[in-house]
Amino acid sequence: MLWRLNFVQKNTLKLFDAHCDTLSKDGKLQTARRGQFAAYTQVYAIWGDRHCGYKNRFIPQLEKYRNAGSPGLLAVEGAHLLDCSLANLELAAEEGVRLLNFTWNNANLLSGTCAEEPFRGLSELGRKFAAKCAELRVLVDVSHLSEAGFWDVAAVSRMLNVPFVASHSNSKALCDCPRNLTDSQYKAIAKSGGVTGVNLHSGFLAAGGTASVADVTTHICRFLELDENAVGLGTDFDGGITPPEGLETVESLVRLYEALEKTAGEKLADAVFYDNWARVLQ
Numbered sequence: 001m002l003w004r005l006n007f008v009q010k011n012t013l014k015l016f017d018a019h020c021d022t023l024s025k026d027g028k029l030q031t032a033r034r035g036q037f038a039a040y041t042q043v044y045a046i047w048g049d050r051h052c053g054y055k056n057r058f059i060p061q062l063e064k065y066r067n068a069g070s071p072g073l074l075a076v077e078g079a080h081l082l083d084c085s086l087a088n089l090e091l092a093a094e095e096g097v098r099l100l101n102f103t104w105n106n107a108n109l110l111s112g113t114c115a116e117e118p119f120r121g122l123s124e125l126g127r128k129f130a131a132k133c134a135e136l137r138v139l140v141d142v143s144h145l146s147e148a149g150f151w152d153v154a155a156v157s158r159m160l161n162v163p164f165v166a167s168h169s170n171s172k173a174l175c176d177c178p179r180n181l182t183d184s185q186y187k188a189i190a191k192s193g194g195v196t197g198v199n200l201h202s203g204f205l206a207a208g209g210t211a212s213v214a215d216v217t218t219h220i221c222r223f224l225e226l227d228e229n230a231v232g233l234g235t236d237f238d239g240g241i242t243p244p245e246g247l248e249t250v251e252s253l254v255r256l257y258e259a260l261e262k263t264a265g266e267k268l269a270d271a272v273f274y275d276n277w278a279r280v281l282q
């Protein structure tokens with residue numbers, strides 16, 4: 001329990017988590033856990049599979065978020081939740097949506113994904129979405145997107161001079177699965193001024209699917225070596241993940257902080273836990 005005592009004495013830890021699926025679950029929004037951090041910003045994603053759309057999924061989850069008193073930032077995980085409509089994207093931005101995954105795992109009118117039609121990049125509509133996102137200051141989130149779609153987003157982002165992000169993706173060099181990013185992809189996000197949030201799902205951390213706190217720091221440190229200003233956290237809590245033992249809750253992230261501080265030092269640990277995402281999203 002020493003870590004807890006240390007933390008209470010310090011109580012200066014700031015947390016910025018760029019992805020959780022709490023809105024699509026029955027659980028309470030993580031407002032009760034705020035007091036433990038000097039600052040805590042949570043991005044809440046509106047999520048649903050291919051059968052879900054604007055009326056039956058976006059609106060109910062938006063209501064849940066509103067009723068909780070808007071305790072964080074809002075994201076949409078898949079443009080099918082906006083019925084792939086530019087008009088709905090405008091409405092979503094007005095409601096405070098700050099990040100948009102063009103796709104979840106299901107392919108849609110904008111693009112293929114890492115899991116379905118992986119060789120299909122952005123359609124004409126996908127490019128229109130990218131331009132509209134830039135205009136509305138909504139960040140394009142490439143987690144779940146096909147690699148072809150990724151490079152199309154990177155090209156549009158370069159042309160429009162706006163950052164893009166991956167809210168919850170890990171290093172493919174360390175764990176070769178379709179949801180993870182190559183070193184070049186991570187560097188392209190960094191170059192745009194964007195950030196990649198490291199995901200706590202064991203299957204995206206270690207090849208055997210059993211991961212430890214050390215595996216999380218290894219993914220973070222690989223990204224730090226490529227670019228120190230472009231890695232943060234995107235836990236994916238409530239997204240059906242299997243987190244490493246000891247990192248099951250928001251509170252327990254202090255263990256990760258302490259491990260990271262030992263490996264990378266306080267300044268970089270603070271950047272990963274808060275400052276990098278804060279620079280892009282606040």
Ligand SMILES: [Zn+2]
Pocket residue numbers: 077143144168239
């Ligand atoms: Zn996801």
